[in-house]
Amino acid sequence: MASAISELDEAWIPHCFVKSKSKEFIGCTSISEAFHRLDLARGVSDVRRFSYIAKVVEILVQxxxxxxxxxxRKSLLGILTAIVLRSSEEDVHISTARELVQQFGQALDGHVCGSPQLVSRHQHAASSLLDVISDRQPKTVASADEASTTFLDLPREILSLVLRRLPDDRSLLETAKVRGKYFSRDF
Structure with missing residues (x-):
């Protein structure tokens, strides 16, 4: 019985189900409620959902x-915080997180919604998130342990397969930043 419940929990996919198209139901579903039901802040840690969530946040911020x-906006800031924490802890998608936080801070400057205290708290939170990202530098080959295997220790066939599977140009640029002369080698 307990294993059946745990299987249901693992198979559960966050969703926001709209039962009907009546005006009163549409009016009750806010975007912050949709963020909560879709569980976007916790979904950032899922590799498969990260690109989707980052794109949704990018559209909303821009x-x-x-x-x-x-x-x-508070929910959006929570999602941005989750993106920043994941990128700084796992050393992935740092440039994506930096761009999203910068765009969020710039968007807040021109558009005041709510009390001035709320806007200033959001701006302060965005600047502190930007500080967290700015303090974090990508790990390089020089900072790795001597005994550990690095990316460049992999066979050339594996390297070319990995480079082909990078999802976007940002990931390729982050890879290039890690190893400055990476592309000068003949693969």
Whole structure:
């Protein structure tokens, strides 16, 4: 019985189910409630969902911040915090997190929604998140342990397969930053 419950928990996918298209139900589903039901802040740690969540946050930050309520901005800030913490702890997607936080801070400057204290708290949180990312530098080959295997120790076939599977140009640039002369080698 306990194993059946744990299997259900593992198979559960966060979702926001809309039962009908009535006006009153649509009015009750806010974007902050959708963020909560979709569990976007915890979904950042899932490798498969990260790119999707980052793209949703990018669209919201670039185009929709001025239309978001204070509670939705708070939820968006929670998602940004999760992105920053994951990128700084695991040393992945640092440039993506930095760009999202910078865009969020810039979007807050021109659009005041809610009390001035709320906006200043959001701006302060964005600047402190930016400080967390700015303090973090990508790990390099020189900072690795002598006994550990590095990326360049892999066979050339594996290296080319890894480079082909990088999801976007940002990941390729982050890989290049880790090893400055990486692309000068003949693969």
């Amino acid at each position: 185009e929709k911040v001025q239309n978001l309520s204070g509670n939705a």
